[in-house]
Amino acid sequence: MTALHFYNSLTRRQEPFHAINPGKVGMYTCGPTVYNFAHIGNFRAYVFEDILRRTLEFAGNKVTQVMNLTDVDDKTIRGAKAGGLALNAFTRPYIEAFFTDLAALNIEPAEVYPPATGHIPEMIALIEALFEKGLAYRSDDGSVYFSISKFPGYGKLAHIDPSQLRSGVRIDQDEYDKEAFADFALWKAWDENDGDVAWDSPWGRGRPGWHLECSAMAIKYLGESFDIHTGGIDNLFPHHENEIAQAEGATGKPFVKTWLHCAHLQVDGQKMSKSLGNFHTLRDLLGKGWKGREIRYVLLGAHYRQPLNFTFEALQAARTALGRIDECFSALEALAGSAVALPGEAPAFAGEALERFAAALADDLNTPEALSALFSLVKTANIALAENILMPAGASAALDAFRRMDSVLGVIAFERPRAENIPEAVLALLGQRGQARADRQWQESDRIRDLLLEMGWVVRDGKDGQTVKKAGR
RNA sequence: GGUGCGAUAGCCAAGCGGUUAGGCACAGGUCUGCAAAACCUCGUAGAGCGGUUCGACUCCGCUUCGCACCUCCA
Numbered sequence: 001m002t003a004l005h006f007y008n009s010l011t012r013r014q015e016p017f018h019a020i021n022p023g024k025v026g027m028y029t030c031g032p033t034v035y036n037f038a039h040i041g042n043f044r045a046y047v048f049e050d051i052l053r054r055t056l057e058f059a060g061n062k063v064t065q066v067m068n069l070t071d072v073d074d075k076t077i078r079g080a081k082a083g084g085l086a087l088n089a090f091t092r093p094y095i096e097a098f099f100t101d102l103a104a105l106n107i108e109p110a111e112v113y114p115p116a117t118g119h120i121p122e123m124i125a126l127i128e129a130l131f132e133k134g135l136a137y138r139s140d141d142g143s144v145y146f147s148i149s150k151f152p153g154y155g156k157l158a159h160i161d162p163s164q165l166r167s168g169v170r171i172d173q174d175e176y177d178k179e180a181f182a183d184f185a186l187w188k189a190w191d192e193n194d195g196d197v198a199w200d201s202p203w204g205r206g207r208p209g210w211h212l213e214c215s216a217m218a219i220k221y222l223g224e225s226f227d228i229h230t231g232g233i234d235n236l237f238p239h240h241e242n243e244i245a246q247a248e249g250a251t252g253k254p255f256v257k258t259w260l261h262c263a264h265l266q267v268d269g270q271k272m273s274k275s276l277g278n279f280h281t282l283r284d285l286l287g288k289g290w291k292g293r294e295i296r297y298v299l300l301g302a303h304y305r306q307p308l309n310f311t312f313e314a315l316q317a318a319r320t321a322l323g324r325i326d327e328c329f330s331a332l333e334a335l336a337g338s339a340v341a342l343p344g345e346a347p348a349f350a351g352e353a354l355e356r357f358a359a360a361l362a363d364d365l366n367t368p369e370a371l372s373a374l375f376s377l378v379k380t381a382n383i384a385l386a387e388n389i390l391m392p393a394g395a396s397a398a399l400d401a402f403r404r405m406d407s408v409l410g411v412i413a414f415e416r417p418r419a420e421n422i423p424e425a426v427l428a429l430l431g432q433r434g435q436a437r438a439d440r441q442w443q444e445s446d447r448i449r450d451l452l453l454e455m456g457w458v459v460r461d462g463k464d465g466q467t468v469k470k471a472g473r
Numbered sequence: 474g475g476u477g478c479g480a481u482a483g484c485c486a487a488g489c490g491g492u493u494a495g496g497c498a499c500a501g502g503u504c505u506g507c508a509a510a511a512c513c514u515c516g517u518a519g520a521g522c523g524g525u526u527c528g529a530c531u532c533c534g535c536u537u538c539g540c541a542c543c544u545c546c547a
Contacts, residue, residue: 012477030547038547045547073545159476160543184544210545232547237476239545262547263478266540301496302486306479307540314485317497324496327511360487368487372495382512386503442506449508460510469510 002362004059006228007305009236009259010157014364017258019227024062026226027053028218028256029110030235031067034094035075037281038101040295040310041265041272045232047296048262048304048365050107052230054408055361065110066221069095071117073210077197087197088117101282104292106414112221116213120199123208123216127186127201129250137179142189142204145178151245157259158237184242185209211242215255219247229256236261262304269309280310293415294318300367300409321375326416328378329402331385335395347384347394350401353377357405367409374405420470426457430466433459 004017019025029049032038038046049065056063070076071091080090095115102109116123127144130136135150148154148162155162162182189206190198198205218226224247231240240259247255264271267278285295297318302308353376360369381398384390390398406412422430429448436444449459457468 032547033545042547048547075545158542161475182544230547233478234542234546237542237544242544264541264547269539271540298485306486309485311485313497317485320498321496324511331511363488366487368485368495372487375495379513386512437506440506446507458509461505461508462511467510 002359004055004362005364006258006260007364008257009261010256012159015258017227019061020225020257023060025056025064025228026222027056027063027065027228027230028214028222028226029065029067029229030214030231030239031069031113032094032098033070033073033075034091034098035073035079036094037097037283039272039279039281040285040299042232043101043105043282043295044265044299044308045230045262046102046107047105047299049230050105050410051300051304051361051365051367051408052228052260053108054410055365058358058361058404058408064112064222066112066114066218067110068214068217069098069113069115070210070213071095071115072197072207073116077194080197081193081195097283104282104286105296106292106410108410114217114221116208116217119213119217119220120208122220123212124187124201126212126216126219126246126250127203130186130246133249133252135245135249136186138203139178139189142206143185144187144203145183146186146242146245146249147179148182148184148245149180151249153248154245155241157241157244160237160241184211184238186212186246211239212246214239215243215246215250218243218255219251224251224253224255226256228258228260230260230262233261233263260304263307265299266307266309268311272310285315290315291319291415293322293411296414297322297411300371300411303368304365322411325374325378325402325412328381328385329399329412329416332381332395332399332402335385335390336392336399347390347397349380349384350377350394350398353380354401354404361408370405370409374402374409377401377405417470422457422468426452426455426468430459430468434466437461 005014006017007014027049029046032042053063053065069091072087076087076091080087083090127136130146135147136144137147138144186209187201187203187206188209189204194207197207199207218229229240229243236259244255266272267280270278272279282292282295286292294315295318298310298314299308301314301318353373356376357370357373360366360373363369377398381390381395384394402412406414429452433445433448433452436442436448452459452468456470458470460467460469
C-alpha cells in the first residue's frame with residue numbers, strides 16, 4: 001500500500017512514517033484515570049488510537065502498544081476517601097469496566113496496560129536521573145519539582161514560550177512551594193488528604209506526579225526513543241510537553257518521533273458536560289439499546305483531527321448505513337457459498353475500492369474517505385448482484401476486500417446480526433401463509449403476516465418466497 | 474490576553490485550483506396482490522467582503538461567527 005503519512009503535532013506537518021525498527025512500531029497511548037466510567041468522548045480517542053494501530057498492522061507492521069492506567073492521582077484518592085475504600089479497591093471496578101467498554105467497541109487490546117501504582121520504583125529512578133542532570137529540585141515540604149528553566153527545549157511540542165506561560169492564567173501559588181510558576185511536580189509530599197496513599201522515596205513519603213508515570217512507563221516498555229505517542233488534544237499541554245521534558249531531560253535522547261493528537265467530541269454542538277445534561281458514558285448508550293458497532297461507526301465518521309459532533313441522529317444514521325453493509329455482505333456470502341477466489345478472477349471494482357480505501361487511511365487516517373471507498377464497494381457489488389453478472393468467485397473476492405477493510409474499521413463482522421433460529425410455530429405459520437398466497441387468499445395472508453409481527457417476526461416477500469427476520473432492529 | 478483549529482447542500486462529513494466524495498433524510502423508480510424490506514436513480518453546497526488567477530469551495534488578506542488549549546479534562 002501507499003506509504004503511511006501522519007500529521008505530527010511536534011513538527012506540525014504531515015510526514016511520511018518510518019518506524020525506527022522497520023516493521024516494528026512502538027506506540028504509547030495515554031489511558032484512563034480510573035475514577036469513573038469513561039464517556040464516549042474518551043472513547044473517541046481510544047477508537048482513533050485503535051484505527052491507528054490497525055492501520056499500522058494493515059500496512060504490515062507488528063505493533064507494540066502500551067496504554068497506562070492512572071490509578072493514583074487527586075481524583076482517585078478523593079474517590080477512595082469518599083467511598084471509604086482502599087485506593088485499589090476503589091479503582092478496580094473502574095479498571096474492569098474500562099476493559100469491558102473497550103471490548104464493546106471492538107478495540108484491539110494493547111500489549112501492555114501498566115498501572116501507575118505498579119511502577120513507583122521506575123518513577124523514583126527517573127526522578128533520581130533528573131536530579132543528576134540538575135533538572136529537579138526539592139522544596140521545603142519534601143515535594144520534588146521539575147525546573148523548566150533548566151531544560152532548553154521546554155515548549156517545543158506545544159510551541160509555547162515558557163516565559164509567556166503566566167499571562168491570563170489564574171494563580172494560586174501558595175498551594176505549592178515552587179521556584180517558578182510553571183514548574184511541575186515530579187513527587188508530591190504526603191499530606192493529610194492522601195490518607196494512607198503514600199510510598200517511601202529518597203525525599204520522604206509521598207506519591208508521584210501525574211506526568212511522571214507516562215515517561216517512566218513508556219521508557220520501561222518501549223525504550224528511551226520510540227515511534228508514536230498519542231492522546232487527546234487536551235493532553236498536548238502540559239502533559240505531553242512535560243513527558244518530553246522528563247524523558248529527554250533524563251536520557252538526553254529524543255523521546256518520541258511522531259505525536260498524534262485527537263480532537264474532542266462535541267455533543268449537539270457543545271462540549272460534553274454534566275451540567276448541560278449531554279454527558280454520555282458508553283454504558284448509558286448501550287443501555288439505551290445502541291450497539292457498540294454503531295457507536296464505533298459514528299466515531300469513524302469524521303477525521304480524527306476535527307471536532308466531531310455526536311448526535312442521536314448520527315447514531316440512527318449509523319444503524320441504517322451498517323444495515324446496508326450487512327445486506328450487501330450477506331448477499332455476497334450467499335452467492336460465494338464455498339467458492340474460493342482464484343487469482344485473476346477478482347472483479348476490478350473490488351481491487352479499486354480496496355486501493356482507494358488503503359490510500360485514504362495512509363493519508364493521515366482519513367476514515368471518512370475510507371468509508372466512502374467502502375460504500376463504493378457496496379454500491380458496485382449491489383449493482384453487479386442485481387444484474388447477475390457476479391460469479392461465486394467474484395463474490396468471494398469482493399468479500400475478501402470487505403474483510404480487509406474491516407480489519408481496520410472493525411464494524412462489519414463485529415456484532416453483525418446473525419440469522420436467528422426460527423421457532424417451529426413461526427415456520428408453521430409461514431407454511432400456512434405460503435399456501436394462502438398460492439391460493440391468492442390475500443386476507444388470510446395478511447392476517448398471518450400481522451400475527452407474525454405480533455410475535456416479533458417481520459415477513460419479507462422476495463422473488464424466492466418468504467423470509468423472516470426478528471423485528472426491532 | 475497568548476496559541477491553534479474551523480465555517481461545505483435538510484442533517485452529518487471528506488478530497489480537490491478546472492473532471493461524481495460518501496452516509497442519513499427527502500423525492501422518483503424496480504420488485505410486490507398490497508405493504509414492508511431490499512436495490513437503483515436523484516442534490517452544482519461551500520459564512521461575508523476584497524485580492525491572486527484564464528479559472529477558486531480549494532491560495533492570500535480582512536470581517537463576522539464557532540471551537541479548543543494556556544498546570545494535571547481524551
